[in-house]
Amino acid sequence: MYTFSDILNDWPRERVVDLFASVTPADAAAAVHREEKTERDIAALLSRHAGSHLEVMAQEAQRLSRWHFGRTIGLYVPIYLSNVCGADCTYCGYAVRSGNKERRITLTEAEFRRECETLVDIGYQNVLLLTGEAPRVVPVDYIAENVAIAREYFPSVSVEIYSLDCGDYERLTSIGLEGVTIYMETYDKTTYSQVHLLGAKSDYQYRLDAIERAGHAGARKLNIGVLLGLSDWRIDCFWLALHGLYLQKTCWQSSISISFPRLQHVPDRFDIPALVSNREMVQIMLAMRLVLPEA
Numbered sequence: 001m002y003t004f005s006d007i008l009n010d011w012p013r014e015r016v017v018d019l020f021a022s023v024t025p026a027d028a029a030a031a032v033h034r035e036e037k038t039e040r041d042i043a044a045l046l047s048r049h050a051g052s053h054l055e056v057m058a059q060e061a062q063r064l065s066r067w068h069f070g071r072t073i074g075l076y077v078p079i080y081l082s083n084v085c086g087a088d089c090t091y092c093g094y095a096v097r098s099g100n101k102e103r104r105i106t107l108t109e110a111e112f113r114r115e116c117e118t119l120v121d122i123g124y125q126n127v128l129l130l131t132g133e134a135p136r137v138v139p140v141d142y143i144a145e146n147v148a149i150a151r152e153y154f155p156s157v158s159v160e161i162y163s164l165d166c167g168d169y170e171r172l173t174s175i176g177l178e179g180v181t182i183y184m185e186t187y188d189k190t191t192y193s194q195v196h197l198l199g200a201k202s203d204y205q206y207r208l209d210a211i212e213r214a215g216h217a218g219a220r221k222l223n224i225g226v227l228l229g230l231s232d233w234r235i236d237c238f239w240l241a242l243h244g245l246y247l248q249k250t251c252w253q254s255s256i257s258i259s260f261p262r263l264q265h266v267p268d269r270f271d272i273p274a275l276v277s278n279r280e281m282v283q284i285m286l287a288m289r290l291v292l293p294e295a
Helices: 004-010 013-022 025-031 039-046 048-069 109-122 140-153 166-174 189-195 204-216 233-250 278-291
Strands: 077-080 126-130 156-160 179-185 221-226 255-259
Touching: 004 204, 004 233, 013 039, 013 233, 025 039, 025 048, 039 048, 039 233, 039 278, 048 278, 077 109, 109 140, 126 140, 140 156, 140 166, 156 221, 166 204, 179 204, 189 204, 204 221, 204 233, 221 233, 233 255, 233 278
Parallel strands: 077 126, 126 156, 156 179, 179 221, 221 255
Antiparallel strands: none
């Protein structure tokens, strides 16, 4: 079976760097309207040469968005079940060794129900339940209980939690979980190991495969992304696009969505190595729409 790890092995950093170096302005112009995007097209749309085509890219992205989704905007609201975290991600203020003095809280059932009731009264119908990387404090049993409670209030419930085994995802989808969000943060293995120092999240391969496990377990919505600023965004977003395309084929019963979290405020111990500008952020979003029009 050909896995996404095999795809990453086929496209190591050195090969991606060489691809970007070979892209021409003509490649960027041609890639905008090509229906079936190749790897070269993906690189072209993320390249510096595409910077002069942002308006054309935006017009095509708008056309594709309206073709696939109409004039609609979907809203969801996040609820943190707990801000306790046992991982040490150097860029994150929630990390166990970040120096953050914020009080750590894990919601009781009564507190969680009050959150749900308030949000329903406002009019929200989609909720995203979040936790830190703390399976001892917020075990799967606790998450399952709160997914079941949330389904009493919301027609759509998703989670953004630590990576699980397939059986645990199956348990959650069996009680009504619809979506799973997992950001790989960065696909670059060297960078990944440098910024994830403690906890299960430091296991690159387990994290990488988690979203596919969720899809095979019945999650109908799969949301992926990289943490912009951790590494060279062009290279990471190239891999992100490949991941999205792979999931569309492998988890074909699930819809795929892409998020664009961007580092701006970080703990004192961390310096953002590759800050992403607003203009670059726009290019990333447009390129992803053109490459993954159904996402």
